[in-house]
Amino acid sequence: MNKRLGKQTVCFKKAVGIKSYFSIVGKNEDEGPLKGSFDMVETDALFGQDCWEKAESKLLKTAMESVIAKAGLKEKDIDYIFAGDLINQCFSSHFSVRDLDIPFFGIYGACSTMAESLSLAAMAIAGGFAHHTLAATSSHFCSSEKQFRLPLEYGGQRTPTAQRTVTGSGAVILSDDPSLPIQITHITTGKVKDFGVTDPNNMGAAMAPAAAETIRAHFEDTGFSPDDYDLIVTGDLGSVGKSLLLELLSENGLDIKKVYNDCGCMIYSQEEQDVHSGGSGCGCSASVLCGKLLGEMEKGSLSNILFVATGALLSTNSCFQGESIPSVAHAVKISLK
């Protein structure tokens, strides 16, 4: 039987295998420190489409079709897709799956979506409901700017705490094949918490307490410590949220500094790429996981990672209404067999 540990964590009786993974990013993302880590780079920001939403949809669809092909599978082999994105009513996800003949669960977790989709897709396998599931998400700088911020043409200035939405997508196929070397063994599911931060240009500060809370719960529920990991990686707090997280955890007597990084800090060079506090968007942690991190695990240079994707659950309306920003973080433990 799968085992519930503490209040927020599940340990899978049989670890869930990662059969394949695929990442695709835009031009800027491949000019940063992770250059060369991604499966595909598309320099046309419109991806051959006529608007940003359809561009993002094409980006996500490409990731999904490619990860199925990379696994040597066909559409009919995939039992469920779990996917979502940032665009109102998850436009990108729905328009990307309408031509795929696969049962679909739509999710919304803002930038925590990659960890949420991996968690649910892993539960579907570990619960005996599926042989293969697909977890995916995407974001696009231009569709996000258009929806959440200002028209691109306006050239608005941004605060130093703001993050740049990554144009990218990541997709993973999970499997019940016990021989696969990279495996999901635990998931820790976050609670939605609101810590009173009201500045939509400082989402790192809004999300850091949610990440701290989920990491704390993961260690409390499992008995693991930071020493059990080569890497604990949040996605995506940016540099402001990253420092805050370390501070919040140290107040709780937890020091993860030696093994900690953040996808929003990894994907861009903050000195050279004018991205302010770093990367953000569902596609940030998704493309870093499916580009860099799972690649390093396959090479054997990483053995145990805790992937903690964080979501700021605001909307333009909630900001205009002066509301603070609820946030959430979900953690997934990925280990070499």
Add this chain to the structure above:
Amino acid sequence: MNKRLGKQTVCFKKAVGIKSYFSIVGKNEDEGPLKGSFDMVETDALFGQDCWEKAESKLLKTAMESVIAKAGLKEKDIDYIFAGDLINQCFSSHFSVRDLDIPFFGIYGACSTMAESLSLAAMAIAGGFAHHTLAATSSHFCSSEKQFRLPLEYGGQRTPTAQRTVTGSGAVILSDDPSLPIQITHITTGKVKDFGVTDPNNMGAAMAPAAAETIRAHFEDTGFSPDDYDLIVTGDLGSVGKSLLLELLSENGLDIKKVYNDCGCMIYSQEEQDVHSGGSGCGCSASVLCGKLLGEMEKGSLSNILFVATGALLSTNSCFQGESIPSVAHAVKISLK
């Protein structure tokens, strides 16, 4: 082991019990044919709040807190919440759960949300990941009109095929207690399909083919026939979509007429309440299920129902861009023990 039947259906090895259910609606919904079926009626459309989004959030939060209390449980007893709504970035759900200390999975399935949340919440129990899960959703006429259509004050005329968004919410607590009399035994998960309908004022037509496809798959996967059900209920095709569904199924040699109804047709009196094609919104099928239908099951007057919630996965942007409407339908079989 849980058993996968065909391509889209799961049969739970141990049926998942419904421990409690709660419905809450606005004034108009309690003036229709289902008057008196709901747990709570709130005549203040603002629910004591200062804007429509917060009103909907309060509505959903009331349903969640009430269903936990009705089950005789506390927050700490609930292992996961699965919830979503129609408002951009699921505003209503996130602001309703930020004070609840419960792990949260956010979902987006438009008006299919109640069946999607029930499916995932049942999988979490049947997979051995949880003892109690909460599935919920909501919609509000005013927050939906504001977001998707026209300012209320404008008094715009609507086409005869348009539906009225229900102000309402439904919430269910599922449990691994095998003694509970009302049980979820099967789920059939829909694929996202786009049948080329482009009129956002005729969502019944856009969703009917998705409902037909999921009902057909349910019978094909399970070997059940319409005779195995007292009621097959879609939510919410309205009267236009309802006729279309029957036509589409009969083209496939399936006649469900004798046991078929639609939540959008049940909740309002189309003759007396000026609702055009009927009710819609996530809260429509949720409040009809948690008000009328589970009540009838508890009384023993319904024994086997197939609850098929349908979602039109459009956004205002996709409509303005001339896109057709992808849609989805998920089915949940609920039976008396």
